[in-house]
Amino acid sequence: MSNDRYHTVGKSILRRGAKERLTGNPIFCADMEPENALYLKAVRSRHPHAGILGIDVSSAMSVPGVVQVFTAKDIPGKNLMGIINKDQPLLAEDKVRSLADPVALVAARTPGAADLAAAAVSVDYDPLPAVFDPEEAMAQDAPQIHAKGNVMVQKKVCRGDVTAAFDKAHTIIEKTYRTSAIEHTYLEPDAGIGFPDEDGTLVIYASTQNPHYDHKEVVSLLGVEDHAVRIIQAATGGGFGSKLDMNVQGFIGLALYHLKQPVRYVYTREEAFLATAKRHPFVIHMKTGADETGRITAMQMKAVCNTGAYGSYGIAVASRAAVHATGPYAIDNVNLECTAVYTNHPFCGAMRGFGTPQMALAHESQMDLHARALNMDPLEIRVLNGVKKGTVTATGQVLTDSVGFQDCLTAVQPEYEKAMKGWLSEPTPAYIRRGVGIGGMWYGIGNTGVQNPSTARVAMDREGQVTLFTGCADIGQGSTTVLSQIAGEALGLDAMDIHVVVADTKYTTNAGATSASRQTYISGNAVKQAADKLADVLLTEAVNYLKIRKSDLRLENGRVFDSRHPEKQVAFSRLAPRILDKGGELSWQGYFDPETVPLHPDTGEGIPYSTYAFACHAACVEVDVLTGETSVCRVIAAHDVGKAIHPENVIGQICGGVAMGVGFALMEEFVPGETISMNDYHIPTAADMPCVIPIIVEASEPSGPFGAKGVGEPALIPTAPAIINAVTHALGKRIYALPASLERVLDASIASGHFNNCYQES
């Protein structure tokens, strides 16, 4: 849709909050220093699995500068956290389940005293056998990590007759894929500060993706009334899913509750690595059958994912993995199952994509394997199988609108063909082999088959000034800018003319988590609804004032005017007092919850999402067959976002997603006990980045604000499979485990004979 019809939607306006960040304003929690703040430090388990026989804090209390040492018995409310299933104590009571489990919390006057005291807390542990492999943890005699057993959840999606379809299949491919634990590595280590307000309210500033959830959780931990706690989201230096959990908020709340004086807790990078969620490592067994034309007729998938010591978002990861296992392809017969298992691994939670990036490695590798078996082009087999309007998904949902997958395939085709024909045949040194690979993806916007509403308020004051109140945490993706644009569009105002109050539980209402690529679509709709209500009140009053029928009136630049005679107009500032004086309302709430149907527990039948984003990436790589080094040269990234409210923000998400995908594909692996700091964990630098060619596809979503869906997670999902398919294309040998590190690529180079051929030639 042309942007000309819009006032601000579709325009890449300057971002809200960018100037503060460019000038180094003290807006992050670590930059805030309330006077006389005490320093907090958690004492963490040194055992992956152990009973706690006793905790002695007497030596710690005698360290000069120590004010208090808290243990589980000091928690006045419910000592359990978790957004989906509550299984994680703030401070361990009877046992620890991972190396990171906190057992005590020190509050001290200096950071040095806090560290000394933390080291002086003496815990009497009774070590228990530990288990780290999820498949081992499913055995009958495996150590039990939680009382309810080690299998946290199993999600299934079944449709059609898989056995019959495999019997009839022309080609069957069956493989096992493995992915690594990933550390989010947001640039800002977790941090928070707190202080008691004049009226006794416990105020907590936090680096968070979900302030309203934090509020509920702190209230529950402390056993206090809602109004006793106020959470304000400070500037948040990236999250990618990890700042959906309670990282420092609970500790700050506990110390504030007892000490009634300012406190701060800033994780070191090492503590952020140790103590926060990771991406779930997956083992995926996938079997697919195709007919002689290349149409995929059946898929059987069994995945086990390691949720570590606690659930966090693991249940959502398992259900999303099962629902997304088919990829963006129409497959009539499916039997899909994902099991999330507790182990003594550090806990795993949400990370950009919730299991979908792991699944994409499997389904995109399978697509290429089928293409090869039938001597088809990888793009062609995706066009043949790709979803379109009318496709019935694995959960039985009929895709009716905004199904832009085929458009994404078409969008990458010219660059893909150019690379296949031209770039591949350019001369290279003998030790360099080039490859081109494709990756496709789909991603359901919002939470899976459960309610996940957002609310927002748009209010005008007597002078005609509009303020947007939203609980939506902007963690760097730019949601505050985009939501201002949506409100602005509805009211005919420049986005920057709207005041914003963001993510402060005293003033904003719940917008849900900044996760699941849901904020533009869900909070965007809530904001639009509130703004539309306000606009209607203004129009109604303008009818009365201008004596012109409503259908002829338009809102623009803070006034209402007659579209036929623009000189007939009235300013908002004139309408506002008239409305208020008549007892009218200028403050309006919006609410939106996507239309979903809960999934049947046995078959997975239902409507998990009301809309999906689609994408296709093509990657061009060069592999050094003598060293195993893979350079990603180009990524062409086409994304169906419904409508780009802010195109440069969309491009920013796409390029950032590609970078994270390069890391997932080639270099990132978190190994508990070995990965301690950024010295041991490498993420892509500017020098590792390919040229990214973002292509925005807009298959308008009728239920989206101005047609918009989402892009945050989709940006990452197709990159790794595209790269792996390109490496396979270069070497003629496939890699089934991520990351495709130097060692794994070199192994593939040796196994394929390229290493020897090149070595002998030289």
Add this chain to the structure above:
Amino acid sequence: MTQTRIPVQFILNGKKTAVDILPEQSALQVIRDELGMKGTKEGCGIGECGACTIEVNGQAVNACLMFGVQLDGCRVMTVEGLAEDGRLHPVQEKFLAGHAVQCGFCTPGLLMSTHALLGENPEPDDHQIVQAISGNICRCTGYQQIFSSVRAACGQSDQGSVRENQDSKEERC
């Protein structure tokens, strides 16, 4: 027990600065904790991420790896020194216009690396730009809009930046 403090003097953002510091304090701790200037960020504390990049005698350095006492007698610039009288520095302007800021935690370090690069070499080629900013980790942007903004700050075209970036990157691969 009072620890001995060491007097240190340097020029910070054009102003003479004198501060008594502890011998073990890093330049980053001196700037953030002693002088209370919070623009310079700490992302890792071990010189891996570049969030704490400052300029010392015209060179970009990781403030977390430098002792505070090493600042003595130096010309030091932090992100707070870029804007003048509330007017953004051209490098900041280009980052703003180029949509190079997402979460913003890496931004001050990247600005300082860019500023130091331009001080040493006003017309860097694309390879030199990548070299100059590859010590600054950004997890949000994928670097492309940053790269284009740095190019623009060097007086190179930022029109159709993605395409131009593509061409220049192609030369490198």
